[in-house]
Amino acid sequence: xxxxxxxxxxxxxxxxxxxxxxxxxxxxxISPDYSERSQSVMAxxxxxxxxxxxxxxxxHFADTMNGGCGINDVNAVKRLTDDAPQIINWLSSIGxxxxxxxxxxxxxxxxxxxxxxxxxxxxxRTGKQIVTALINECRKNEAEGGVTxxxxxxxxxxxxxxxxxxxxxxxxxxxxxxxxxxSDSVIIATGGLNKLFGKTSGSIxxxxxxxxxxxxxGVELANLEMIQYHPTTVNTPVKRMLIxxxxxxxxxxxxxxxxxxxxxxxKEWYPELAELMPRDVVSRSIYKASEAGKNHVYLDISHLExxxxxxxxxxxxxxxxxYLNLDPxxxxxxxxxxxxxxxxxxxxxxxxxxxxxxxxxxxxCSVQYHGANRLGGNSLLxxxxxxxxxxxxxxMDSNDDYINQIDDELESFNKFEKSGKSVDVEDELAEIxxxxxxxxxxxxDLKGALAKLEGLEVKANSYYDYIKLESLILLAKACVxxxxxxxxxxxxxxxTDYPQTSEEFKRTTCVTYDGEIxxxxx
Amino acid sequence: xxxKVKIKIDGEYQIFDxxxxxxxxxxxxxxxxxxxxxxxxxxxxxxxxACAMVINSQPxxxxxxxxxxxIMVKEYGxxxxxPLSKFPLVKDLKxxxxxxxxxxxxxxxWLESDARVSDDLxxxxxxxxxxxxxxxxxxxxxxxxxxxxxxQVAVSASKLISQESDSQHSKSIKRKYKDKFYxxxxxxxxxxxxxxxxxxxxxxxxKMNRKSVWRIWQLLSGDI
Ligand SMILES: Cc1cc2nc3c(=O)[nH]c(=O)nc-3n(C[C@H](O)[C@H](O)[C@H](O)COP(=O)(O)OP(=O)(O)OC[C@H]3O[C@@H](n4cnc5c(N)ncnc54)[C@H](O)[C@@H]3O)c2cc1C
Ligand code: SF4
Ligand code: SF4
Ligand code: FES
Numbered sequence: 001x002x003x004x005x006x007x008x009x010x011x012x013x014x015x016x017x018x019x020x021x022x023x024x025x026x027x028x029x030i031s032p033d034y035s036e037r038s039q040s041v042m043a044x045x046x047x048x049x050x051x052x053x054x055x056x057x058x059x060h061f062a063d064t065m066n067g068g069c070g071i072n073d074v075n076a077v078k079r080l081t082d083d084a085p086q087i088i089n090w091l092s093s094i095g096x097x098x099x100x101x102x103x104x105x106x107x108x109x110x111x112x113x114x115x116x117x118x119x120x121x122x123x124x125r126t127g128k129q130i131v132t133a134l135i136n137e138c139r140k141n142e143a144e145g146g147v148t149x150x151x152x153x154x155x156x157x158x159x160x161x162x163x164x165x166x167x168x169x170x171x172x173x174x175x176x177x178x179x180x181x182x183s184d185s186v187i188i189a190t191g192g193l194n195k196l197f198g199k200t201s202g203s204i205x206x207x208x209x210x211x212x213x214x215x216x217x218g219v220e221l222a223n224l225e226m227i228q229y230h231p232t233t234v235n236t237p238v239k240r241m242l243i244x245x246x247x248x249x250x251x252x253x254x255x256x257x258x259x260x261x262x263x264x265x266x267k268e269w270y271p272e273l274a275e276l277m278p279r280d281v282v283s284r285s286i287y288k289a290s291e292a293g294k295n296h297v298y299l300d301i302s303h304l305e306x307x308x309x310x311x312x313x314x315x316x317x318x319x320x321x322x323y324l325n326l327d328p329x330x331x332x333x334x335x336x337x338x339x340x341x342x343x344x345x346x347x348x349x350x351x352x353x354x355x356x357x358x359x360x361x362x363x364x365c366s367v368q369y370h371g372a373n374r375l376g377g378n379s380l381l382x383x384x385x386x387x388x389x390x391x392x393x394x395x396m397d398s399n400d401d402y403i404n405q406i407d408d409e410l411e412s413f414n415k416f417e418k419s420g421k422s423v424d425v426e427d428e429l430a431e432i433x434x435x436x437x438x439x440x441x442x443x444x445d446l447k448g449a450l451a452k453l454e455g456l457e458v459k460a461n462s463y464y465d466y467i468k469l470e471s472l473i474l475l476a477k478a479c480v481x482x483x484x485x486x487x488x489x490x491x492x493x494x495x496t497d498y499p500q501t502s503e504e505f506k507r508t509t510c511v512t513y514d515g516e517i518x519x520x521x522x
Numbered sequence: 523x524x525x526k527v528k529i530k531i532d533g534e535y536q537i538f539d540x541x542x543x544x545x546x547x548x549x550x551x552x553x554x555x556x557x558x559x560x561x562x563x564x565x566x567x568x569x570x571x572a573c574a575m576v577i578n579s580q581p582x583x584x585x586x587x588x589x590x591x592x593i594m595v596k597e598y599g600x601x602x603x604x605p606l607s608k609f610p611l612v613k614d615l616k617x618x619x620x621x622x623x624x625x626x627x628x629x630x631x632w633l634e635s636d637a638r639v640s641d642d643l644x645x646x647x648x649x650x651x652x653x654x655x656x657x658x659x660x661x662x663x664x665x666x667x668x669x670x671x672x673x674q675v676a677v678s679a680s681k682l683i684s685q686e687s688d689s690q691h692s693k694s695i696k697r698k699y700k701d702k703f704y705x706x707x708x709x710x711x712x713x714x715x716x717x718x719x720x721x722x723x724x725x726x727x728x729k730m731n732r733k734s735v736w737r738i739w740q741l742l743s744g745d746i
Contacts, residue, residue, distance in 0.1 A: 034623060036654045037564040037572045095637035095685050097647045104639065123647050128569065132650040133637075136682070140632035151620065174612050203564045237546040238566050238585065319567065322586060 010038035012363025013189035015387030021146030039203035043127025046119035049084035068371020113278035198430030212471035226343035233338030240338035298332035362386030372491025561615035571653025581660035658713035670706035696734030
C-alpha cells in the first residue's frame with residue numbers, strides 16, 4: 001500500500017485524497033483548518049461541463065482554449081473537457097444537490113466566454129454544496145482508515161533527495177512545532193497566491209507560501225504574470241468582494257454614465273456576447289469605460305425578477321444588503337475589477353506531475369488548464385479533475401529512501417530572532433503588486449516594481465511569518481520578471497508598450513530558481 | 523465615534539479603546555485594534571464558519587456582525603467579545619472545535635450508496651449549508667453534558683437519510699441519532715435562533731425524530 005501526502009483540503013485536495021484512498025493507498029491529508037474553511041466553499045456561480053443536447057465536449061474544449069488565448073496545455077484541456085460530464089455525474093452521485101430543471105435534469109446557465117448554457121450550479125452556493133458532499137465522502141474514507149486528516153499544519157518544505165521527493169516538513173500554526181511527514185508521493189493542493197495582493201476576493205488562508213517555498217527548492221513554476229482580475233467586485237470595509245459572473249449570466253447589464261445617460265458599453269463594443277465576454281475582456285472594458293476608475297461603472301440586475309435575485313443570486317443579495325447597504329432589486333451595484341484568480345503557479349503536465357519526481361500539484365495552485373485567462377466555472381472543474389488525475393498517478397510511486405532534512409529546518413527555526421511586525425511589510429508588498437501588476441502594465445513600471453521589491457526588508461515576529469515574507473517577496477519578483485519578459489499582450493497580461501499579441505509568445509512562461517530567477521518561454 | 527472594546531483574552535477581560543468608523547464587521551474591528559489577538563478566520567464574508575465567537579453574549583460570525591448594529595454599542599458604546607465557551611481554548615479568541623468533526627465520524631455521517639435525488643431538494647440544499655461553526659452548540663442549553671453530539675449531527679443526518687439508498691446504513695445513521703442525539707435534545711429551539719445560515723434545525727430534528735424514534739410512525743409508513 002502506498003503512502004500519499006496531500007497538502008491542502010479544498011476541493012482539489014479532498015478529491016485527491018478520496019480517489020487515492022479508493023485506489024488502495026493511505027493518504028495523510030494536511031491542512032491549516034478543516035475543509036469547511038477552504039476557499040472552495042466561496043465559489044458560487046457554478047461548474048462547467050457539456051451536458052446538454054446542443055452542446056459538445058469539442059465546443060467546451062474550443063471555448064476553454066480560446067479563453068486561455070492558446071497557451072493552455074492542449075492535452076490537459078482535452079482530457080478536462082472530455083471528463084467533465086463524468087465529473088458532474090460523480091459529484092451528483094456523492095450527494096451534491098445541483099439545481100435541477102422541471103424534468104429533474106441538472107440545470108445549466110450561461111457564463112462568460114461560452115455561447116452555450118454549460119455551467120451547472122447548486123443554488124447560489126455551488127462550491128459549498130460540492131464541499132459538503134466531498135467532506136462526507138472523505139469522512140467515509142477516514143472511518144475506514146484510508147485517509148488520516150492532520151489539521152492545524154502549514155507546509156514548510158519538501159523533503160528532496162536526488163531529485164526525488166520523499167515527503168514534507170510542516171509547522172503547527174498554534175504551537176510552532178515542526179514535523180516531518182514521509183511518503184511515496186506528495187500532492188500539493190494549496191490554492192491560489194492570494195497573499196501577494198494582501199486581500200483578494202478569496203480566502204486569507206491561501207497565502208501562496210507553499211508555492212513560493214517549492215519555487216525556492218527548485219520546483220518549476222509557470223505563467224506567473226497571468227493574474228485574473230474579476231470584472232465585478234465591490235468595495236466593502238472588509239475587502240473587495242466578488243459579485244458572481246452568474247449575475248451577468250442571468251441577465252445583469254453593465255453601464256456607466258456618459259453625457260448624463262446610461263451607456264451600455266459592453267453591448268456597444270461586443271454586440272454578440274456583450275456582458276458575457278471572457279473576464280479579461282470585460283475587466284479591460286470596465287477600465288476603459290470608467291476612464292481608469294474615474295467614473296463609476298454599475299452592474300444592474302434590478303430588472304431581473306426578485307425571486308431570481310433572492311434564490312439563484314442570493315449571495316449577491318446578501319453581500320449587497322449586508323456589506324453595502326444597497327438593495328440590488330432596486331438599485332444598480334457599483335463595481336470595479338479586483339484580483340480574483342491565479343492562472344499561474346506550479347507547472348504540471350497533463351498527469352499533474354511537476355519537474356520533481358513524486359511531486360504533483362492540483363487545483364488553483366497548479367498550471368495547465370487555464371492559459372492566459374480562466375473561464376468562469378472551469379476552476380471548480382479543474383480542481384476536481386486535477387485531484388482525480390494526480391491521485392491516479394501518485395499511487396504508482398514508491399520510495400524507500402530517507403534523508404534527514406528536518407534538522408536543518410529546526411536549526412534555522414532556532415536561529416530565528418524577532419525583528420518587528422510583518423504586517424507592515426506585507427502591506428507594502430501588496431501595494432507594490434496592486435500598483436504595478438494591474439490590468440495594464442509597462443516596462444518602466446515593472447522595473448520600478450522590481451526596484452521596490454528589492455528594497456523590502458523582511459521583518460517578522462514569528463518564524464512562519466519570516467519564511468512567508470522571504471519566500472513571497474521572491475515569488476513577487478518572479479511574477480514581475482515574467483511580466484517584463486512577456487513582451488506582448490495576451491489574456492490577463494496587457495502591456496501598453498506591447499499592445500499586440502505575438503506568435504513568438506504563444507508559449508508557457510516557465511520560471512525556475514537557482515539563486516537567480518530564470519524565465520524561458522516553452 | 524469611540525467605543526470600548528472588551529475582549530476576553532486567555533480568560534481575562536481586557537478593555538481597548540477604539541475610535542473610528544463603526545460601520546465595520548467585528549473581524550475588521552479586531553484587525554484595527556493594533557494589538558495582536560488570535561482568532562480564526564478565512565473567507566471574511568460569512569461563508570466558512572471560522573470566525574464564530576460570542577459577541578455581546580450571542581454566538582455569531584464575527585465577519586458578518588456589524589459593530590454599529592449591536593444594541594450594546596448603540597446604547598452603551600461597548601462591545602464584548604469572547605471565545606466560544608464550550609470548546610478547549612487555543613489562544614485568545616481561538617478555540618479547538620475538532621470534537622464537532624470527530625462526532626460526525628462516530629455518527630457515520632456519510633453515504634454508502636450513490637445519492638438518490640430526493641423529493642425535497644431544497645431541504646437537502648439548506649441542510650448542506652452547515653458551516654460546522656459551533657454557534658448552535660454554544661446556544662444549546664444541553665450541549666456540553668453527557669456526550670451530546672450537537673445540532674450539526676441532526677442537520678447532516680436529516681439530509682443523508684433521504685439521499686442514502688443503502689437501507690442498512692440508513693438504519694445505522696438513525697440508530698446513532700437515537701442513541702447520541704435524541705435523548706439529549708429538549709427541542710428548545712435555541713440552535714435555530716442563532717444559526718448564521720438560517721438552517722431550519724427544528725425541521726431537521728423533527729424529521730430525524732419521526733424517522734428514527736417514533737415507532738408508530740415507522741410502522742404506519744413502513745419505513746423501518
Ligand atoms: C468568491 C469566489 C467565487 C468563485 N466562484 C467560482 C465559480 O463559480 N466557479 C469556479 O469554477 N470557480 C470559482 N472560484 C474559484 C474556485 O473557487 C477556486 O479556484 C477553487 O475552489 C480552488 O480549489 P482548490 O482545492 O485548489 O483550493 P482551495 O479550496 O483554495 O483550498 C486550498 C487548501 O489549501 C490549504 N492551504 C493554503 N495554504 C496552505 C499552506 N501554506 N500550507 C498548507 N495548506 C495550505 C487551505 O487551507 C485549503 O485547505 C471562485 C473563487 C472565489 C474566491
Ligand atoms: S447548524 Fe448552523 S449554527 Fe450549527 S454548526 Fe451548522 S451552521 Fe453553525
Ligand atoms: S433544539 Fe435545543 S436542545 Fe435541541 S439541539 Fe437545538 S438548542 Fe440543543
Ligand atoms: S471568516 Fe469565514 S465566516 Fe467569518
